[in-house]
Amino acid sequence: MTIENAVSKINDISSKSEAIFLQLGNLFPSLLNQKGSTSIQSLENMLKNLESANIESSKGESELFTDYGAKYNPLFEKLNEKIADLGQLDKMIAEIKEDSEQMELIALNAMVISIKSGEKGQAFSRITENLQRLSNDMFLFSDKLSEEEAQLLNFINTLKNIFSGILNSQKSLSSKGSESSSEIRDLISNVREPLGKISADIESVYPPIQKAMEGLQLQDMIRQSLDHVKSCMKEIEKHMTVQPGTDEELDYITFNITLLSLAAEVLEDINSYVAKSSGIFVSNWKKVIDILDAVENEKDSFEERFISGNSASAENIEKRLSSIISEFDGIIDEFNNYHLVQKDLLHTTQNITGRARTIYAVFETLRPVMSRLHHVRILQQIEVAKNDAIKSVQDSVTDMDNLINSANKSLDTMESLLEGFITETGSLLSSFTTSIGRDNENMVELKNSKMKFFDEISAGRNQLASIISNFTVFPDGFQSKCTSADQNIKDLQKIGSEISEFISKMKESQENLIQKKKNLLKERNISSWEIKNTNFVNLIKNFTITAHKEAAGKLAGMEIEKGAASGEVTFF
DSSP, X not given: OOHHHHHHHHHHXXXXXXXXXXXXXXXXXXXXXXXXXXXXXXXXXXXXXXXXXXXXXXXXXXXXXXXXXXXXXXXXXXXXXXXXXXXXXXXXXXXXXXHHHHHHHHHHHHHHHHHHTGGGGHHHHHHHHHHHHHHHHHHHHHHHHHHHHHHHHHHHXXXXXXXXXXXXXXXXXXXXXXXXXXXXXXXXXXXXXXXXXXHHHHHTTHHHHHHHGGGGGGHHHHHHHHHHHHHHHHHHHHTOOOOTTSHHHHHHHHHHHHHHHHHXXXXXXXXXXXXXXXXXXXXXXXXXXXXXXXHHHHHHHHIIIIIOTTOOXXXXXXXXXXXXXXXXXXXXXXXXXXXXXXXHHHHHHHHHHHHHHHHHHHXXXXXXXXXXXXXXXXXXXXXXXXXXXXXXXXXXXHHHHHHHHHHHHHHHHHHHXXXXXXXXXXXXXXXXXXXXXXXXHHHHHHHHHHXXXXXXHHHHHHHHHHHHHTOOSSOTTHHHHHHHHHHHHHHHHHHHHHHHHHHHHHHHHHHHHHHHHHXXXXXXXXXXXXXXXXXXXXXXXTOOBHHHHHHHHHHHTOOOOOOSOTTOBOOO
16 A cells, blocks of 8 residues: 555545534534424314314313203293193183073073063063073183183293204204214324324434433544644655665664554544444434334334325324214204294294283283173162062072173183283293393304304415324425435444454555565664654644544654643643
């Protein structure tokens, strides 16, 4: 190996090592500080948004439906009590009808007697005729009361059916809402564990990269050591031409042997630095590669299980979201059905109140009839008292009086019952209508919340499509940088082999010089030679690593001032 080749080789090793360390010095921090959204992060954010929207939607739904039965059951219990009161009304109407029929029959019998009495019974006959007509009016109005009561009961039963429909609609809404909410929770729960595992493994790649950076600390030692070797080679190069057979030749050979020995020793140090640095890189980078491989396998498994459009997995996120979205139409239909039922409900409550007032109006029409009956009855009694020809109808008049009094008592009771029914039922239905109105507003808010939730699900599905198109677990360029770092580490290992090979060749050159020196010493019949070249001292002064100074001094038989600890860099 020529000196020129040696210098060239050292320069080559120096350039390569500088380039490798420079690239690794740029790559490691870049990997640690690399920013940018990944598919994993996007998916985690999407699921987080879905979870928040689901919680918010479920919260509103729970608050609305939980106390619905407790809120309205007492109202309907009171309404049922009022319906029971209507049962009494029905009984009283029946009694009035019966009394009316009896009054008409009695009036008819009295009419017959008065007619038989001839002219003396004419006045009584006219009175009785009025009585008969009023009795018939009573009967007709009683029928009207029965009809109105039947209509009222019909509206109340309709109200019950509507309310039952509302409860069923709410149960359906609650059930469908719970199902969709459960679907989302189940989806998120299934995805979260493997997604979390991937994320945790991704995060675990950074500590070994951080640890690998420690290998960069030896770069300056390697650079300075290579400079020392280059200095040795350049010093050898200065004395290439000497006169054969002269003291200068012998001095040159001895000097170069020492320089080669020093260079070889420094190269051994360099090789140990390279080996140590490579060892740090390799051991930690193996961890990085293992993590990258594990993450890649997890990514493939995750894609197959949750992402791939070709997958038949029941856990496929896109398919499950599409299913939830399709079921959402049923929820919206149920909301629309609820609002329709609500409209019927309000209309029916108005009908109940209106019908109760109509009954009262019929009752108020019946009151004057009863008043006239009283008046006719008095006239009838007077006529019987003064007309001996019709004394035989005295019992009939008494019976008529009893029937009128009975009917009057029934009317009094009915009046009190109807007034109470109208007042209390009106208050109940008013409270009910107000509550229903508030519930309707809440239901509108819930529907809007569900629509917002639906939009969030749809947005998630659209976002998922983008995620699926390019599913990544690391930021852009991360893996290519890892590949570059891996190649640089392998290249650094090759430099170690090159240095070892170079040391072997240098030792061969040194052995050749040693043999040449032996021959010259033999020719001169001397056993040793002291170096007269003073350049060695200047060379040592330029060394920046104490250990190399000490090695040089030992080779030259010189005392070297103790400074920094062996192996440390000394700056001048």
